[in-house]
Amino acid sequence: MYDFTACIVTYNTERDELKKIIECFQKVELRFKLWISDNSEKDDLKEFIEKFSDDRIEYIFNNSNDGFGSGHNVVVKKLLEDGIKSEFHLMVNADVVFEKNTIEKIVSYMRKNTDIGQIGPKILEYDGRLSRSCRLFPTPINLIFRRFLPVKLIVEKLDYNYEMKWYDYEKVIDVPILSGCFIFVRMDVLEEIGGFDERYFMYMEDYDLCRRIGKKWRTVFYPEAEIIHKHGKASYRSRKMMMLHMNSAIKYFNKWGWFFDKERKIKNKECMRKYKK
Structure with a gap:
């Protein structure tokens, strides 16, 4: 049984970027297996992955791009159908790097707190x-609607609570939504909910999963564990x-639910009541 399994979904990903995160995994001192789930048009990455000569790393060529969530579900389904046992599963972006002992800290905390289904580390930009x-x-x-609002002040006011700008990121808290660049979940939880909803091609699949x-x-x-993420915000630079x-x-x-979402109202209110100063 693995302590954790992991998956990186790639689509024409830069090799230098992929090399950095694979080297991060190779420093992990836990029993793990990492899959590279490739949504690219060609399997050019296969030879590159094989050069690592590490049987903990496996390449899967999907021969189609059915979306980010679908690329991850290929590995989730493989784990379940092949009976590959793992305590936890990590779905991580290729443009993430982390220091030695980062995942060990997360696994240790999850084992001590068995009611946690998903956990997220503190995330830093490349510039710190x-x-x-x-x-x-x-x-x-x-x-x-905020994308069409011309007044910056109004947008900032709308985002203040939604982006939890009142939180200092220094203490452990329960939150409604975590970043999708590093999704660390208990494997039996992932099995029960069934992975990503593949109706989302890209974006919002992480919100839905949370x-x-x-x-x-x-x-x-x-926040005791930290990672670094490139965080491109591509949707702000590209019309597509x-x-x-x-x-x-x-x-x-x-x-x-659009304007009538009872769960949203209750959980958002509860989070602000507990943590907003």
Whole structure:
């Protein structure tokens, strides 16, 4: 049985970027298996992965790009169908790096707190700035309508609670939403909820996963562990990515509720009551 399994979904990913995160995994002193789930048009990465000569790392060529969540579900399904036993599972972006003992800290904390379904570390930008990775459940105003608001002050006011700008990121807290760049979950939880909802091609699949996990288990931000993430915000630079983000946001609200979402109201209020100063 593995202490944890992990998956990185790639799509024309830079090799230098992938090399850095694979080397991070190779420093981990736990029993693990890492899959590279490749959504690219060609299997050019296969030879590159094989050069690591590490039987803990396996390459899967999907021969199609059915989305970020689908790429991860390929590995989740493999784990379940092949009877590969693992205590935890990590779904991580290729543009993440972490220091030695980071995952060990997370595993240790999860083992001591068995009611946690998903955990997220503190995330820093490459320049050392804090990435505000915790969120409340979003409203349509937070995700869609703010893009069309011309007044910056109004947008900032709308984002203040949603992005939890009142939180100092120094203590362990329960949160509604964690960043999708580093999703660390208990494997039996992932098996029960069934992985990602593949209706989301890209964006919002992590929000949806958090909501489903949070119905029965704790979702916890754990600042004792830190990672570094490039954090590109592609949807703010590309019209194509922006449209993908919008499309996924519409699917999210169609599923969970636009303006009438009782769970959103209760959980957001509870989080602010407990932690907002």
